[in-house]
Amino acid sequence: MDDTESTTTSADENTGNLCDNPTRDTLAEGLLGLLKPTVDQLDDRVRATRISQLELKQQIESLNEELQKVREALNNHPDLDPYVKKLIACKHKVTVVLNVLQASQDRLNEIRRMISKEKGVRIAIQQEPAPEPEQDALEKDLDHLKAKNPTFCLEVGSGSGVIITAFGMAFPKTFCVSTDINFKACEMSKATSIHNNVQLDSVAMDLACNFVNHMFDVIIFNPPYVVTDSNECGASDITASWAGGLKGREVTDRFLAMIPKKLAPNGVFYLLLIEDNIPNEVVQIMSRYGFKSETVIKRRVKNEQQLVLKFYM
Amino acid sequence: MKLITHNMLTSKCLKGVVTGYPLAINATYVKVTEVGFDPEFIGRVIPKLDWEVLWVAADSIGHSEGLPKTLEPKFEENEEFLKKAHRVLLEVEVEEGHLTCPESGRQFPISKGIPNMLLNEAEVQ
Numbered sequence: 001m002d003d004t005e006s007t008t009t010s011a012d013e014n015t016g017n018l019c020d021n022p023t024r025d026t027l028a029e030g031l032l033g034l035l036k037p038t039v040d041q042l043d044d045r046v047r048a049t050r051i052s053q054l055e056l057k058q059q060i061e062s063l064n065e066e067l068q069k070v071r072e073a074l075n076n077h078p079d080l081d082p083y084v085k086k087l088i089a090c091k092h093k094v095t096v097v098l099n100v101l102q103a104s105q106d107r108l109n110e111i112r113r114m115i116s117k118e119k120g121v122r123i124a125i126q127q128e129p130a131p132e133p134e135q136d137a138l139e140k141d142l143d144h145l146k147a148k149n150p151t152f153c154l155e156v157g158s159g160s161g162v163i164i165t166a167f168g169m170a171f172p173k174t175f176c177v178s179t180d181i182n183f184k185a186c187e188m189s190k191a192t193s194i195h196n197n198v199q200l201d202s203v204a205m206d207l208a209c210n211f212v213n214h215m216f217d218v219i220i221f222n223p224p225y226v227v228t229d230s231n232e233c234g235a236s237d238i239t240a241s242w243a244g245g246l247k248g249r250e251v252t253d254r255f256l257a258m259i260p261k262k263l264a265p266n267g268v269f270y271l272l273l274i275e276d277n278i279p280n281e282v283v284q285i286m287s288r289y290g291f292k293s294e295t296v297i298k299r300r301v302k303n304e305q306q307l308v309l310k311f312y313m
Numbered sequence: 314m315k316l317i318t319h320n321m322l323t324s325k326c327l328k329g330v331v332t333g334y335p336l337a338i339n340a341t342y343v344k345v346t347e348v349g350f351d352p353e354f355i356g357r358v359i360p361k362l363d364w365e366v367l368w369v370a371a372d373s374i375g376h377s378e379g380l381p382k383t384l385e386p387k388f389e390e391n392e393e394f395l396k397k398a399h400r401v402l403l404e405v406e407v408e409e410g411h412l413t414c415p416e417s418g419r420q421f422p423i424s425k426g427i428p429n430m431l432l433n434e435a436e437v438q
Binding site: 149151152173175177181183186187190199201202203204205206209210211212215236264 | 314315317318321322323324326334348351353354357358361403425426427428429430431432
């Protein structure tokens with residue numbers, strides 16, 4: 001009974017004096033002490049979560065702003081259309097300009113090519129200072145030639161064609177033929193003759209190799225007479241207009257051997273040489289073929305002592 | 314190339330070719346230009362040429378009409394004939410085409426009225 005009473009008493013005590021029960025306080029404090037770090041921790045976490053949520057909210061807001069801007073930008077995009085069109089138009093214009101420039105460039109290249117070609121021909125003319133003296137030589141010999149009334153005249157290595165054209169002008173009753181190892185020179189010779197109303201046929205060949213024998217009443221040769229290495233001689237480009245190889249005579253000597261066959265009976269052969277070519281040797285070679293010789297003219301041109309020799313039977 | 318020039322051309326400098334004459338003409342473009350007629354010159358030129366070769370050449374490019382195959386005596390007094398000869402000798406020109414060596418068949422191009430008879434070293438006798 002006591003026990004029950006006491007239990008009741010103690011239960012009464014427990015419920016009756018809740019405030020001033022030291023044991024309970026201690027217990028509560030203990031519990032509190034036990035829970036506090038966890039609660040604090042929870043508290044902290046909640047605070048952190050709130051802070052991060054706040055941040056998230058800000059982020060979302062700014063994102064929303066961005067999205068708004070994007071939407072605005074997206075809504076504005078039809079405004080870009082004219083600019084895009086302008087850009088495309090610009091692109092077209094640039095392409096057109098590029099094409100025009102390309103075409104101009106091509107034409108410029110073409111012109112440059114033609115200029116260098118022209119220059120080549122000019123150089124050829126300059127390096128054959130022969131035209132002047134040879135024309136003079138022919139003029140000096142005009143009466144003699146006129147009396148012969150030549151039917152066919154051949155110029156070998158006519159280059160620009162100035163000599164044969166001048167001849168054709170002086171001898172309108174002679175049919176003129178020219179050869180050159182360079183096809184472009186043949187074109188040039190022909191153009192020069194046409195320009196001066198002279199009847200001329202031009203054939204690309206080596207010397208006079210492709211003509212039947214004993215055809216020409218007059219043969220004119222202004223050879224490549226510059227003394228050079230042998231290997232420099234024998235091309236068909238612009239060097240062919242001046243490179244004469246050994247003694248500047250390699251091409252000349254090859255042609256001298258053809259003269260007896262190519263010249264018509266009573267034909268005359270005019271040859272331009274410089275002193276370096278040792279003209280006496282040429283005279284000797286020709287006399288072995290049965291030709292007489294005569295110096296038509298001797299003259300100093302620039303640094304060259306030039307002479308025109310005439311050979312006949 | 315006028316037919317007067319064709320009359321003088323040969324390919325005999327080709328290796329293995331004996332006469333190389335006359336060269337056959339294949340013309341893709343023939344030009345006719347008027348040239349002043351000089352009967353004295355034509356009369357003087359004809360005896361120096363091979364008339365038969367000239368006739369065949371003129372025929373091969375379609376310009377032999379009215380041209381006699383063989384020379385008649387005293388042709389130099391026949392102005393009608395001299396005019397026809399003048400035409401085929403000086404006025405008719407082969408501008409484009411080629412010449413062919415009768416022995417080797419080697420072709421030589423004609424362009425811008427200029428026959429190109431150039432050979433490479435291996436082709437020369």
